[in-house]
Amino acid sequence: xxxxxxxxxxxxxxxxxxxxxxxxxxxxxxxxxxxxxxxxxxxxxxxxxxxxxxxxxxxxxxxxxxxxxxxxxxxxxxxxxxxxxxxxxxxxxxxxxxxxxxxxxxxxxxxxxxxxxxxxxxxxxxxxxxxxxxxxxxxxxxxxxxxxxxxxxxxxxxxxxxxxxxxxxxxxxxxxxxxxxxxxxxxxxxxxxxxxxxxxxxxxxxxxxxxxxxxxxxxxxxxxxxxxxxxxxxxxxxxxxxxxxxxxxxxxxxxxxxxxxxxxxxxxxxxxxxxxxxxxxxxxxxxxxxxxxxxxxxxxxxxxxxxxxxxxxxxxxxxxxxxxxxxxxxxxxxxxxxxxxxxxxxxxxxxxxxxxxxxxxxxxxxxxxxxxxxxxxxxxxxxxxxxxxxxxxxxxxxxxxxxxxxxxxxxxxxxxxxxxxxxxxxxxxxxxxxx
Amino acid sequence: xxxxxxxxxxxxxxxxxxxxxxxxxxxxxxxxxxxxxxxxxxxxxxxxxxxxxxxxxxxxxxxxxxxxxxxxxxxxxxxxxxxxxxxxxxxxxxxxxxxxxxxxxxxxxxxxxxxxxxxxxxxxxxxxxxxxxxxxxxxxxxxxxxxxxxxxxxxxxxxxxxxxxxxxxxxxxxxxxxxxxxxxxxxxxxxxxxxxxxxxxxxxxxxxxxxxxxxxxxxxxxxxxxxxxxxxxxxxxxxxxxxxxxxxxxxxxxxxxxxxxxxxxxxxxxxxxxxxxxxxxxxxxxxxxxxxxxxxxxxxx
Numbered sequence: 001x002x003x004x005x006x007x008x009x010x011x012x013x014x015x016x017x018x019x020x021x022x023x024x025x026x027x028x029x030x031x032x033x034x035x036x037x038x039x040x041x042x043x044x045x046x047x048x049x050x051x052x053x054x055x056x057x058x059x060x061x062x063x064x065x066x067x068x069x070x071x072x073x074x075x076x077x078x079x080x081x082x083x084x085x086x087x088x089x090x091x092x093x094x095x096x097x098x099x100x101x102x103x104x105x106x107x108x109x110x111x112x113x114x115x116x117x118x119x120x121x122x123x124x125x126x127x128x129x130x131x132x133x134x135x136x137x138x139x140x141x142x143x144x145x146x147x148x149x150x151x152x153x154x155x156x157x158x159x160x161x162x163x164x165x166x167x168x169x170x171x172x173x174x175x176x177x178x179x180x181x182x183x184x185x186x187x188x189x190x191x192x193x194x195x196x197x198x199x200x201x202x203x204x205x206x207x208x209x210x211x212x213x214x215x216x217x218x219x220x221x222x223x224x225x226x227x228x229x230x231x232x233x234x235x236x237x238x239x240x241x242x243x244x245x246x247x248x249x250x251x252x253x254x255x256x257x258x259x260x261x262x263x264x265x266x267x268x269x270x271x272x273x274x275x276x277x278x279x280x281x282x283x284x285x286x287x288x289x290x291x292x293x294x295x296x297x298x299x300x301x302x303x304x305x306x307x308x309x310x311x312x313x314x315x316x317x318x319x320x321x322x323x324x325x326x327x328x329x330x331x332x333x334x335x336x337x338x339x340x341x342x343x344x345x346x347x348x349x350x351x352x353x354x355x356x357x358x359x360x361x362x363x364x365x366x367x368x369x370x371x372x373x374x375x376x377x378x379x380x381x382x383x384x385x386x387x388x389x390x391x392x393x394x395x396x397x398x399x400x401x402x403x404x405x406x407x408x409x410x411x412x413x414x415x416x417x418x419x420x421x422x423x424x425x426x427x428x429x430x431x432x433x434x435x
Numbered sequence: 436x437x438x439x440x441x442x443x444x445x446x447x448x449x450x451x452x453x454x455x456x457x458x459x460x461x462x463x464x465x466x467x468x469x470x471x472x473x474x475x476x477x478x479x480x481x482x483x484x485x486x487x488x489x490x491x492x493x494x495x496x497x498x499x500x501x502x503x504x505x506x507x508x509x510x511x512x513x514x515x516x517x518x519x520x521x522x523x524x525x526x527x528x529x530x531x532x533x534x535x536x537x538x539x540x541x542x543x544x545x546x547x548x549x550x551x552x553x554x555x556x557x558x559x560x561x562x563x564x565x566x567x568x569x570x571x572x573x574x575x576x577x578x579x580x581x582x583x584x585x586x587x588x589x590x591x592x593x594x595x596x597x598x599x600x601x602x603x604x605x606x607x608x609x610x611x612x613x614x615x616x617x618x619x620x621x622x623x624x625x626x627x628x629x630x631x632x633x634x635x636x637x638x639x640x641x642x643x644x645x646x647x648x649x650x651x652x653x654x655x656x657x658x659x660x661x662x663x664x665x666x667x668x669x670x671x672x673x674x675x676x677x678x679x680x681x682x683x684x685x686x687x688x689x690x691x692x693x694x695x696x697x698x699x700x701x702x703x704x705x706x707x708x709x710x711x712x713x714x715x716x717x718x719x720x721x722x723x724x725x726x727x728x729x730x731x732x733x734x735x736x
Contacts, residue, residue, distance in 0.1 A: 007535045015521075239521055242515060247536055
């Protein structure tokens with residue numbers, strides 16, 4: 001390898017790392033990620049909602065049962081279920097705390113009138129009316145200024161339902177306590193099976209590895225674009241002619257990729273350290289104590305730089321070829337889409353691979369070099385594939401990189417000294433053939 | 436004697452256009468060599484082939500008698516016609532970077548750049564970014580960049596373009612000094628007047644072909660003293676009608692009269708002094724400019 005490559009890479013690296021955008025992005029990245037982890041957990045503990053409610057019972061025997069349910073004695077079943085990992089909704093978010101307000105008035109009609117007035121005056125949030133024939137008809141009424149608090153409505157629905165069921169079961173001569181024991185709500189735990197044993201997956205750590213996949217996607221395109229902009233700049237301010245009088249276009253291209261890739265890697269490295277740091281520090285930080293913060297799989301952290309670089313080298317060399325062929329960023333827009341297409345396809349295939357990570361289709365897709373950086377890494381975060389598949393994908397992608405760089409270098413060599421009307425694709429192919 | 440640069444029968448064609456047709460060129464070591472010709476004549480293409488930026492379709496390029504390679508290219512300094520610096524880079528780091536590509540250690544290039552910056556009026560500006568300097572200043576930075584690795588051969592494409600009169604003088608003095616220090620200077624330009632006083636040898640090219648080649652003094656001598664320079668007061672518009680005057684380059688109070696074969700300068704002076712107050716009269720060799728115009732127009736392509 002030529003020393004020139006190192007000299008060029010060093011310059012590129014230093015120039016990128018020095019920009020304000022890099023410094024700000026590097027600092028804000030971890031802040032943003034910490035926010036993703038901490039805010040939902042904080043919300044869970046701080047944002048429990050309080051709703052005042054009055055139960056108006058025309059049937060006569062249900063009120064205490066419903067009120068107990070609402071108070072959470074035997075609980076609002078919904079709120080006790082663990083979070084739903086697919087929605088990554090931490091525990092208890094939106095949990096409604098009901099404050100029971102007794103009904104005021106001599107009869108049901110008076111109680112309804114009083115409750116309605118209280119709601120309109122803002123002294124009461126909700127009142128429910130249990131009609132006389134509720135046990136028979138299974139119909140009750142929910143009154144509030146707004147009826148969009150689905151979480152609360154569902155809790156109220158469950159509480160009334162539970163009371164009505166208990167009453168009916170009691171009427172049938174069965175002990176309600178026994179029924180309660182028999183119909184206890186089910187808690188479906190999600191467990192991942194792996195060689196090291198089974199462990200409960202809280203869902204959110206999986207969610208974090210998906211963030212890593214997104215980072216590869218966004219990072220590849222973003223840093224690739226930075227390479228392209230750099231090439232266009234060099235061309236438009238005519239520096240490139242002096243440089244290729246000192247070294248070969250190939251060295252310039254390669255040095256650029258190494259330098260810019262290094263800057264990208266540094267930024268991601270700092271981000272991931274921040275991520276790991278926040279996870280580790282959460283125990284010792286007072287305001288975070290008691291919150292469960294997710295941990296990242298170390299294998300994924302180790303694989304991240306490799307897959308990022310694979311994606312970056314593959315796409316950035318194509319971006320560089322485009323940059324060399326055009327004169328302005330506007331002209332480049334026409335060429336960018338075809339280059340981005342494979343990586344976008346990879347994102348489109350995401351759900352397919354996530355649903356069946358070890359299906360033949362997923363394996364094949366993840367071995368296609370232009371999709372490997374996204375899909376193989378995705379498979380690794382969903383269900384660790386066999387090592388030979390990972391190794392094969394890395395080898396195939398590396399071969400593809402060698403080929404793409406060879407092609408890109410030929411376009412680049414001709415392109416950087418071409419001014420005027422940008423070429424079309426057939427013309428670029430001719431450069432590759434004769435370059 | 437080895438030549439600093441030799442182009443042997445090189446040809447370069449782009450898709451629709453032949454930029455250089457079969458050019459032979461020899462630049463003696465230590466000479467100041469002018470590569471002259473109008474815009475689009477093929478100068479820049481020839482220089483790019485000399486720098487191995489583009490390869491010739493046919494023919495051969497020799498630097499110091501050898502085929503070019505990286506270490507040979509490190510002995511050349513190249514300033515292209517289209518100037519430019521990394522706009523956001525600090526001058527000092529920019530110069531260090533460019534010199535490092537030519538194999539000079541950073542400490543060494545830092546040491547070397549200071550006297551040059553000082554000399555070209557850029558003292559104290561080495562920590563400024565390129566885009567904080569004026570265009571003329573950037574051009575001087577580029578000149579320093581061209582010679583910081585102490586090259587034996589300097590190839591300067593249109594070195595004076597874009598410089599103000601003071602800058603032109605500074606540049607010319609620096610070039611003369613480099614020439615006296617034994618460097619070979621290859622200067623390409625379409626402004627022949629600014630280069631002809633400086634060059635020992637010139638090659639004139641037009642449409643990718645050599646039109647003239649030789650020592651400046653020989654070329655001029657071969658054309659003889661066929662030009663009459665007149666400075667005068669009055670209306671000189673009648674001059675071109677005088678017998679024996681083939682062409683007039685009329686500047687208002689000053690005119691260059693190209694004489695036809697057998698014309699008598701004294702007769703023309705007499706005719707002119709009848710109607711004008713003559714303040715200067717001289718019979719001189721033609722300028723390269725005139726020779727070039729003549730060569731290009733007399734042989735229709």
